[in-house]
Amino acid sequence: MNVVVTGGAGFIGSWLCDRLIENGHRVICIDNLSSGSKENFQHLLRHKRFKFIERDVRDLIGIKGPVECVFHLASKASPIDFREHAIDILLTNSLGTLNMLELARKKKARFLLASTSEVYGDPKEHPQRESYWGNVNPVGVRSCYDESKRFAEALTMAYHRKYGLDVRIARIFNTFGPRMRRDDGRAVPNFIVQALEDRPITVYGDGTQTRSFCYITDLVEGLVRLATTDALGGEIVNLGNPQEVSILEVANLIKKLAGSRSRMVFKPLPQDDPVRRKPDISKAKEILRWKPVTPLREGLQATIEYFRKILKVNISIRHGY
Ligand SMILES: NC(=O)c1ccc[n+]([C@@H]2O[C@H](COP(=O)([O-])OP(=O)(O)OC[C@H]3O[C@@H](n4cnc5c(N)ncnc54)[C@H](O)[C@@H]3O)[C@@H](O)[C@H]2O)c1
Incomplete structure (x- = not known):
């Protein structure tokens, strides 16, 4: 293909x-x-x-030439970019x-949109099913991302209805793994870098807010299944790990796995930060025969090793080794 x-x-x-x-x-x-x-695809x-x-x-x-499938993932996704790059994010999505979508229409290709659990905003329904419409602040600091992804979903469905384009929407929940940016601003890379450098680990709020973290290889398996399974035109599917953990638990686990001497520091929660996030993945289980298989601890270990390597390189460059 x-x-x-x-x-x-x-x-x-x-x-x-x-x-x-590979496929x-x-x-x-x-x-x-x-x-x-x-560097992410140098190889x-x-x-x-x-x-x-x-x-x-x-x-x-x-x-030029045939295209059978478009995976549309381009979009900054880190909260640290929401203020500085809000307009870029709105226009990209x-x-x-x-x-x-036009490219897919011209090529008669299948189209997969990488959407996000952020379309559910600060959810009032728990866990979140695909049928939930969400609770989003349309003018808050996160709205450049939430609302533009909601628009992208609406546009994708409009192409499906008007042109019969074979579209699929993946609502991706927090995913982590090697190749995340060290300055990404999201919890896992933040905690890992701070732990490896023995700096204080910054927890926002009291750390009782929960997230569900999916390891990257599991997510990619879900994306590939969603794009390659026949007769799923117009389907919207949550992809994420339903195992719910508190941010403080994750911080402590990372500290332990990294063998770090860091202490925890608590800072105020950013605006519109959701309190709970957990996918209902019954639909993915049923129509894709998919569920995450990598335990949190195993995924964190692999990610810590990745950051250990890149931080070592950075330190070596700084010291001129
Ligand atoms: N990582 C997650 O936990 C997560 C969760 C939900 C949804 N998603 C979605 O998955 C996709 C990928 O996220 P990621 O975490 O890999 O982020 P990322 O920032 O690592 O990757 C996004 C890529 O898009 C490129 N890009 C951004 N704007 C572009 C533009 N205008 N034109 C061309 N390229 C552009 C960037 O250079 C980057 O390579 C995004 O659409 C994001 O919304 C990610």
Whole structure:
């Protein structure tokens, strides 16, 4: 299959490119490298079935030859980018999604949108099922992300209804693993970097707020199944790990696994930070035969090892070794 992956230089996108190449597909990765990095797919650059196009999805993009599937992942996703890059995020998820839907329509390709659990906002329903409409502040600091993903979902469904485009929407819950940015701002990389550097571990609020963390290889398996299973046009599916853990538990586990001497410090919760997040994955289990299989501890260990390596490199460069 000829596959386009937008955002393929990012954390999730680069793992997805690896997996698609492994499965024998031809992959065209489109990315403007704004939050992703070439290092994430350096090992693929010489592969004959991999092609990288450095472009912004907000611009019109023509691709020569057939395309059977478009995975649309391009979008900054870190809360630290929400203030500085709000307009970029809004336009990437609106104009960028429009351009990629048009590409899929012209090529008669299947289209998978990487949406997010953020469309549920600070949920009033728990756990969140796909049928829940969400509780989103339309003008808050996170709205550039929440609302533009909601728009992207609406546009995707409009293309499905008007043009019969074969679309699928993945609502991705917190995912973690190697290749996350060290300055990503999300809990897992934050805690790991602080723990490895023996700096205080910053917990927002009292740490009792919960999240559910899915390891990257499990998520990628879910994305591939969602895109490749037949007769799922117009389906919206939660992908995430339903095991709910408090932020404080995760911080303590990371501290232990990293063998760190860090202490915990508590800071006020950021605006509109959701209190609970947990996917109901019954639909994914039923229609994709999918569920996460990597235990939290195992995923954290692999991620800690990754950060240990890159931090060592950074320290060596600083000291001129
Ligand atoms: N990581 C998570 O836990 C999570 C959770 C829910 C949803 N998602 C979604 O998954 C997708 C990937 O997230 P990620 O965590 O890998 O983030 P990431 O920042 O690592 O990857 C995003 C990629 O998109 C590229 N990009 C951004 N704007 C672009 C533009 N205008 N044109 C071309 N490329 C652009 C970036 O350079 C980067 O390589 C995003 O759509 C995100 O909303 C991620």
